[in-house]
Amino acid sequence: MTIEIKTSTLEPVRNTFANIERRFGDKPASRYQEATYDLQAETNFHYRPLWQPEFELNDKNRTKIVMEDWYALKDPRQFYYGAYVQQRAKMQEAAESSYWLFEKRNLADYLSDDVKNLLITYLIPLRHIENTANLNNMYGCAFGYGTAITQALLYNAMDRLGIAQYLSRIGLMLDGNTGQSLIESKQHWMENPAWQGIRALCEEMTTVEDWFEVVLAQNLVMDTLVFNLFYEQLDGKLAAMGGRDIAMLTEFMQAWNKDVNKWFDSVLKTVASESDENKALLHAWTEKWQSKVLDALKPVIQELLEPEALDLAVAELEKRIKKAGITA
Amino acid sequence: MSAKKLNLKDKYRLLTRDLDWEYSYVDRKKAFPYEEFEGIKITDWSKWEDPFRLTMDAYWKYQAEKEKKLYAIFDAFAQNNGHLNVTDARYVNAIKIFLTGVSPLEYQAYQGYAHVGRQFGGAGARVACQMQSIDELRHVQTQIHAMSHYNKYFDGFQDWTHMHDRVWYLSVPKSFFDDARSAGPFEFLIAISFSFEYVLTNLLFVPFMSGAAHNGDMATCTFGFSAQSDEARHMTLGLEIIKFLLEQHEDNVPIVQKWIDKWFWRGTRLLSIVAMMMDYMLPNKVMSWKEAWEVYFEEAGGALFKDLARYGIRMPKFVEVTEKEKEHVSHQAWWIFYNYGHAAGFHTWIPSDEELDWLSEKYPDTFDKYYRPRWELAKKMEAEGKRFYSQALPQLCTTCQIPMGFTKMDDPTQIAYRSSDYEGEKYHFCSDGCKHIFDEEPEKYVQSWLPVHQIYQGNCGGASVEEVLRDYYKLNLGADNLDIKGSPDEQRWKEWKGVA
Ligand SMILES: [Fe+2]
Ligand SMILES: [Fe+2]
Ligand SMILES: [Zn+2]
Numbered sequence: 016m017t018i019e020i021k022t023s024t025l026e027p028v029r030n031t032f033a034n035i036e037r038r039f040g041d042k043p044a045s046r047y048q049e050a051t052y053d054l055q056a057e058t059n060f061h062y063r064p065l066w067q068p069e070f071e072l073n074d075k076n077r078t079k080i081v082m083e084d085w086y087a088l089k090d091p092r093q094f095y096y097g098a099y100v101q102q103r104a105k106m107q108e109a110a111e112s113s114y115w116l117f118e119k120r121n122l123a124d125y126l127s128d129d130v131k132n133l134l135i136t137y138l139i140p141l142r143h144i145e146n147t148a149n150l151n152n153m154y155g156c157a158f159g160y161g162t163a164i165t166q167a168l169l170y171n172a173m174d175r176l177g178i179a180q181y182l183s184r185i186g187l188m189l190d191g192n193t194g195q196s197l198i199e200s201k202q203h204w205m206e207n208p209a210w211q212g213i214r215a216l217c218e219e220m221t222t223v224e225d226w227f228e229v230v231l232a233q234n235l236v237m238d239t240l241v242f243n244l245f246y247e248q249l250d251g252k253l254a255a256m257g258g259r260d261i262a263m264l265t266e267f268m269q270a271w272n273k274d275v276n277k278w279f280d281s282v283l284k285t286v287a288s289e290s291d292e293n294k295a296l297l298h299a300w301t302e303k304w305q306s307k308v309l310d311a312l313k314p315v316i317q318e319l320l321e322p323e324a325l326d327l328a329v330a331e332l333e334k335r336i337k338k339a340g341i342t343a
Numbered sequence: 344m345s346a347k348k349l350n351l352k353d354k355y356r357l358l359t360r361d362l363d364w365e366y367s368y369v370d371r372k373k374a375f376p377y378e379e380f381e382g383i384k385i386t387d388w389s390k391w392e393d394p395f396r397l398t399m400d401a402y403w404k405y406q407a408e409k410e411k412k413l414y415a416i417f418d419a420f421a422q423n424n425g426h427l428n429v430t431d432a433r434y435v436n437a438i439k440i441f442l443t444g445v446s447p448l449e450y451q452a453y454q455g456y457a458h459v460g461r462q463f464g465g466a467g468a469r470v471a472c473q474m475q476s477i478d479e480l481r482h483v484q485t486q487i488h489a490m491s492h493y494n495k496y497f498d499g500f501q502d503w504t505h506m507h508d509r510v511w512y513l514s515v516p517k518s519f520f521d522d523a524r525s526a527g528p529f530e531f532l533i534a535i536s537f538s539f540e541y542v543l544t545n546l547l548f549v550p551f552m553s554g555a556a557h558n559g560d561m562a563t564c565t566f567g568f569s570a571q572s573d574e575a576r577h578m579t580l581g582l583e584i585i586k587f588l589l590e591q592h593e594d595n596v597p598i599v600q601k602w603i604d605k606w607f608w609r610g611t612r613l614l615s616i617v618a619m620m621m622d623y624m625l626p627n628k629v630m631s632w633k634e635a636w637e638v639y640f641e642e643a644g645g646a647l648f649k650d651l652a653r654y655g656i657r658m659p660k661f662v663e664v665t666e667k668e669k670e671h672v673s674h675q676a677w678w679i680f681y682n683y684g685h686a687a688g689f690h691t692w693i694p695s696d697e698e699l700d701w702l703s704e705k706y707p708d709t710f711d712k713y714y715r716p717r718w719e720l721a722k723k724m725e726a727e728g729k730r731f732y733s734q735a736l737p738q739l740c741t742t743c744q745i746p747m748g749f750t751k752m753d754d755p756t757q758i759a760y761r762s763s764d765y766e767g768e769k770y771h772f773c774s775d776g777c778k779h780i781f782d783e784e785p786e787k788y789v790q791s792w793l794p795v796h797q798i799y800q801g802n803c804g805g806a807s808v809e810e811v812l813r814d815y816y817k818l819n820l821g822a823d824n825l826d827i828k829g830s831p832d833e834q835r836w837k838e839w840k841g842v843a
Contacts, residue, residue: 025424025427025496025839027495027496028495028496028497028498028831028835029494029495029501030495031491031494031495032487032491032494032500032501032502032503032504033501033502033505033817034502034504034505036501046488046491049487049488049491050483050484050487050488053504053505054447054450054483054504055450055454056447056450056451056504056507056508056517057508058508058509059508059509059514059517059792059797060521060792061514061517061518061521061522061525061790061791061792062518062521062522062525062787062788062790062791063525063790064524064525065380065525065526065527065787066376066377066380066527066528072454072521072524072525073454095484096410096477096480096481096484096485097410097413097414097481097484097485097488100402100403100406100407100410101407101410101411103403103407104403104404104406104407104408106403107400107403107404108404110400111400142362143362143364145362146362146363146466149362149473150374150461153457153460153461153473154461156457156461156476157454157457157458157460157461157462162450165454165457166480169453169457169473169476169477169480170477172473173399173402173473173474173477174399176359176362176399176470176473177398177399177400177403179358179362180358180359180398180399180400181400183357183358183361183362184358187349187354187357191348192348192349192354193347193348193349194349194353194354194357197357197361201361201364204364205364205365205367214364214367214368215367215368215369218366218367218368218369218374219368219369221369221374222369222373222374
C-alpha cells in the first residue's frame with residue numbers, strides 16, 4: 016500500500032504589493048519597504064488647502080530642493096513605526112535605569128552649588144532648543160514629500176520632545192521635584208543676555224518657509240554644534256568640576272545623536288548627489304545658518320567653555336558637511 | 344527652599360507646554376499663521392486641559408510592548424497560513440475595501456495631525472496632535488503589515504495606494520479626508536477628532552473588527568484591538584477640542600455648529616460603505632447596520648448632544664433623515680456595487696437564501712418590500728446565465744461623490760436628485776445634506792475631482808471603460824473585479840479547502 020503524502024505548501028500568487036514590485040522586482044519585500052514606499056497620495060487631490068491655496072495638499076514645491084524620486088531618501092535604520100518604538104524603548108530602558116540610580120543614590124546631593132548653577136543656567140535651557148527642534152521637524156513632516164523622509168522627521172520630532180522631557184527631569188532631580196529649577200532656567204532663557212541670541216534664532220527658525228532649509232538648519236547645523244558643545248565638551252568640564260555623574264543623565268542624548276546623524280547624513284548625501292542645483296542650495300543654506308548659529312552661540316559659549324570650544328565644534332560640523340558631499 | 348512638590352498635572356505641564364515661551368524677537372503669528380482665518384477666537388490657550396498625560400519615555404515603552412505582541416501574531420499568522428481560517432473567500436473582500444479605502448485615510452490622518460501638530464500655537468494641543476499623528480502612522484503601517492499576507496494569496500490588495508488616488512468609489516473616502524485636511528486647523532479637529540473619532544468611529548471600527556473576529560480573521564482583529572488604546576486617547580482629544588472651543592468664546596458656537604452639521608453628514612455618507620459591508624459582505628454577521636446605527640449613534644450620540652446642549656449646540660442638521668436612511672442605505676449601496684461589479688477592485692455577489700432571510704428579519708419594514716424583489720430578479724437572471732452589469736457610467740454627487748443611486752427616503756422608488764447652480768454651471772447631489780454642504784462652500788466643492796467627469800474628459804487614459812480600468816486604475820481585469828463566482832480567488836479557495 017502506498018501512502019500519498021500531500022505537501023501542503025501553498026504557493027503565493029505574488030510576493031509583495033504591486034508598487035513595491037515595480038520598484039524592486041517580484042520578490043519578498045521587507046516590512047520597511049511595504050510600510051514606506053508610495054504611501055502618500057500623489058495625484059487627483061480634490062481641493063486646494065484653504066490655508067495655502069498656492070499649493071496642492073501634497074506638493075513637491077514646498078521646497079526648492081528637487082528630487083526625481085523623493086523615496087530615494089530612505090532611512091538606513093529602516094525605521095517604520097514598530098521598529099522605531101522598539102528601538103527607542105530599549106534606549107529609554109537604559110536611560111530609566113540611570114535616572115533611577117541617580118535618584119536612589121541621591122547623587123544630586125553630591126553636586127556642588129557651582130555645578131547645580133551651571134546646569135540650571137546652561138544645560139536645562141536646552142529644553143527650549145529641543146522644543147524648537149520638535150517644531151522644525153514637525154514642519155518638515157507636515158510639508159515634506161514622501162513617506163520615506165516625512166516619517167523619519169516625525170520620529171525625530173517626537174525624539175526631541177522626549178529629550179526636552181529628559182532635560183526637564185534633570186531639573187526636577189536637582190530641585191527635589193518642585194519645579195523651581197525649571198522656573199529659574201526658563202528665566203535664563205527668557206532674560207539672560209547670554210541666551211538671547213540663541214532664543215532669537217530659535218524664534219526665527221520657526222518662521223522659515225522652505226521645509227528642507229529649516230530641517231537642514233536644525234538637524235545639521237544647530238544640532239551638530241549644540242550637541243558637540245553642550246554634551247561632549249561640557250561633559251569634560253563637568254567632570255573636572257566634580258559633576259561626572261551628570262553624564263549618566265545625558266547618555267541618552269549622546270546615543271541618540273549618533274543614531275540620528277547616521278540617518279540625516281545619508282539624506283543629505285542623497286540630496287546633494289542628485290544634482291548640482293541641490294548641492295548649491297545645500298551649500299548656501301549651510302553657510303547661511305552656520306554663521307547665524309555661531310553668532311548666536313558666541314556669548315553663551317564664551318561664558319561656559321574654553322576659547323577654542325567653538326572651533327572644535329565647527330570642525331565637527333565641517334566633517335559632516337564634507338561627508339555629505341555638500342561643496343560649493 | 345519651601346516650594347511644594349509637584350502634582351502630576353503640574354508636572355506634565357512642565358514637561359510639555361512649559362517648553363514653549365512667549366516670543367520676543369519675531370511675530371509669533373508668523374510662526375503660527377493659520378489660527379485666525381477660520382474666525383475661531385482663542386482668548387487663552389492655557390485653559391486647554393491636557394486630554395491625556397503621556398510623556399515620550401512612557402509612550403515608547405507602552406507602544407513597543409504592543410508592537411512586540413502584535414508582530415508576533417502577524418508572524419504566526421503568516422507561518423500558519425492564517426488566511427485559511429476565514430469563513431470563506433467572500434469575507435476577504437471586506438478587508439480589500441479596508442486596505443484600499445480606509446488605510447489611506449489613516450495615512451491622511453497622520454499628515455493632518457502632523458500639520459496641526461505644528462501649527463497650533465497652544466503647546467498642549469500641539470503635543471496631543473503630534474502623538475495622534477504618530478499613532479495614525481502606526482495604524483496605516485500595521486494595517487499594511489496585517490494585509491501583507493492576504494495580498495500574497497488573494498487578488499485586489501496589490502495596488503491599494505495607486506487605486507486610492509484614482510478609482511471611482513475610492514474618491515468617496517479620499518475626498519472626505521482631502522476636505523478635512525484642506526480646511527483650517529480647527530475645522531480639521533472638529534471634523535476628525537470630534538465628529539469622526541468621537542461621534543462616529545465606533546461605527547467604523549466595531550463593524551470591521553468584530554467582523555474580523557466573527558469571521559476568523561486573526562490578523563485584522565489583532566491590529567484592531569491593538570489600536571483601541573490609541574483610539575481611546577484620540578477620543579479624549581475630540582472631546583477636549585469641542586469643550587475648549589465652546590468655552591473660549593461664544594462667537595465660536597455657531598461656527599462649530601456649522602462644522603458639526605457638515606461633518607456629521609459627510610461622515611454618514613462615508614459610512615454607507617461600512618453599512619453594506621456589515622449587511623452583505625460578512626459571511627458571519629455581527630449585527631445589522633440598522634442595529635449598529637441605533638446603538639452607536641442614536642443612543643450614544645443622543646446622550647452626547649444632550650450634554651452639549653448647555654453650550655448652545657444642537658443635534659446635527661439632517662439627523663432626522665438618517666433615522667429613515669438606516670433602513671435603506673446598506674441595500675442601496677450593495678446594489679450599486681453589484682451593478683458596477685465589473686468596475687470594482689473587489690468581488691460582489693448575490694446574498695445566499697439564508698442571508699436574504701436574515702435581511703428580511705433585520706429589516707422587516709423595508710427589505711421584503713423594496714429590496715428582496717431585486718435580488719430575486721438578479722438570482723433568476725444569474726441562473727439563466729445572464730449576470731448583468733450596468734454599462735453606463737453613473738452620475739456622481741458633487742459633494743460625497745457616491746453614485747446618484749440613493750433614493751428619497753420617503754419614497755424608496757425615486758432617486759433623490761438635488762442640484763444647485765453656481766456661476767452658470769449645474770451641480771448634482773444625492774441628498775439635501777450634500778446640497779447644503781455645497782451651498783455653504785461652493786468655491787471648495789466645484790474643485791472636486793469627480794472620477795466619472797474625469798473619465799469623460801479623457802483624463803484617465805483610454806477611451807473605453809475597460810482601458811480606464813486596466814491601464815489607469817491598474818486593475819487585473821478578470822481577477823480583481825467581477826462576481827466572486829468563477830473568480831480566481833474562489834478557485835484557489837476551493838483548491839485550498841479541497842472542495843470541487
Ligand atoms: Fe487611526
Ligand atoms: Fe484615531
Ligand atoms: Zn452626496
